[in-house]
Amino acid sequence: MGQLSMYWIFTRKAFLRSSVYRFEVWSRTGSNLIFLLMWGSIWTALYAGREEAGGVTFTAMLTYIVASQFLDGVNEAGTPLWEIQEKVRTGDISLELMRPFDVPLRYLFADFGSVAFYMITALLPLYILIFLFLNLALPTDWITWVYFILAAFLGFLIRYCIEMTFGLLTFFLVETGGIEDIFYFAMSLLSGSVIPLWFFPAWLETIAVYLPFQSIFFLPLSIFIGEIKGAEILTSFGIQIFWLVVCFLVLRFVWNKASHKVVVQGG
């Protein structure tokens, strides 16, 4: 437990640190809103006045996109991929190796702080307003909200493991542009963040279903709009936990490899 209290201080300090960058909060919120507007308009146009498509009502679809943008905001408040790569490249992360803490865990707890700050100051006030004033199909029973929050949290952890792993690959590669492309492609398309998996062509849906990315957006969002319900929710959690374990093990593996092979630039 003493361990945990040590990591919590990273959360606290990261929270404080975020408050230094107030402009970043505004600009990030601005761009989040613009994307919300864009995807909202695109889906409105795609439905073209129809009540439903693919068995999903327009209202549900709109709810999906709004909640997705909310999750996107949460996930993007953590340490971004390029920053991890930068820390690897400059050797900053290697220097952290001489501290008595676990580096990936320390970044996770720091991310909690940044996310908390962004949520309290921008995301929650904004999305509460949106949820109140837009005509959305919000969950009516509290237990669905709880399931959604739980699933979203699991998704956040999975995303963290994947993003950190991708960032740590910088240790082994000279160029990392390709890694970034794969990551952002997977995060935007395969995760179902902008197009739900049920609209995918069958072959692509099959691929997406067997990958971890759907756990980050698609599963929590489907729970939120009631597309996944009843016993399916348990299966959905099962899938998420399975991927969390896998992604966590992969992260530990890559981290162990990386920290053993540390090549400090300019050594």
Place this chain on the structure above:
Amino acid sequence: MSIIEVNGLQKEFLIAKRETGFMGALRSLVKREFIKKEAVKDISFTIEKGEMVGYIGPNGAGKSTTIKMLTGILVPSAGNVLVNGIIPYENRQENAKNIGVVFGQRTQLWWDLPTIESFELLKAIYRVPDQRYKENMDIFKEILGLDEFLNTPVRQLSLGQRMRADIGASLLHDPPILFLDEPTIGLDVVAKEKMRTFIQEINRERNVTVILTTHDMEDIEKLCKRMVLIDHGQKVYDGEILAVKERFGKMRTLVVDLEEAQKPLYVSGGEICKQEGNRRWIRFNRDEISASELITQISQTHNITDLTVEEPDIESIISRIYQEGFTEPQFV
């Protein structure tokens, strides 16, 4: 047991060879060639508790690589390292509690937060008890003058302030060993002097073992009794600074300005090592010939308009060792 034991230490890096041209780029896509670079070839030394040792060498000699292996962030290719009884790279987190590290070139403080926040963070990381934290902070405030900028964000500190904060931060958890990598780089004379006084005090009062890497020979002269000199990844000298000064300090340089510079000058007992216009630099060994004898000798053939005798400082001694090696005869 010595507090630091380094035995037959080696570290080689593989550096990707960059191919030139379009075909080269294509080739490197499929097959990448590596060049082996031996940063540390074979280094051994031991350091006793409470010692203050200067670890010096020219750029690229392998200083930082050695330090990184001692801190556990680099794994040696061969050889053994023992720091306070721990193998650093196998037990990094344990080792971390025993060492304090200051890199002059980069800070370990949180860039965008007030300085005090970094100290609080480190207090939590190293689990420094409240009482000890307070005592240490009081000392640092007093000697390092941290008070004046504890609430300023690190990014707004001057270099001198930042270094003071950094060295305080590295000592917060009372490590028995302190690694200082160019702790005075970029500081002005006054700030350098303050820094040295503080290091001395810490060494004396807390018996902290200090390993100091620097290019500033004054740091070494003022702080260390012993120095380990390395070049091209190998140890060139390990011993007292005084001994080096004794041995090489006998060398003097007589600088004379001559009237008839075109007339050839021959001196016995000394060596003309440099000439420029009317000026000649003559190196000689104090034990073999005195300056006045040399001057008498020269004045028989030439008119001397001006003269000075230069004593070597440690810096020029060391640069000579780099150029000529330690064991080679020092004088012809």
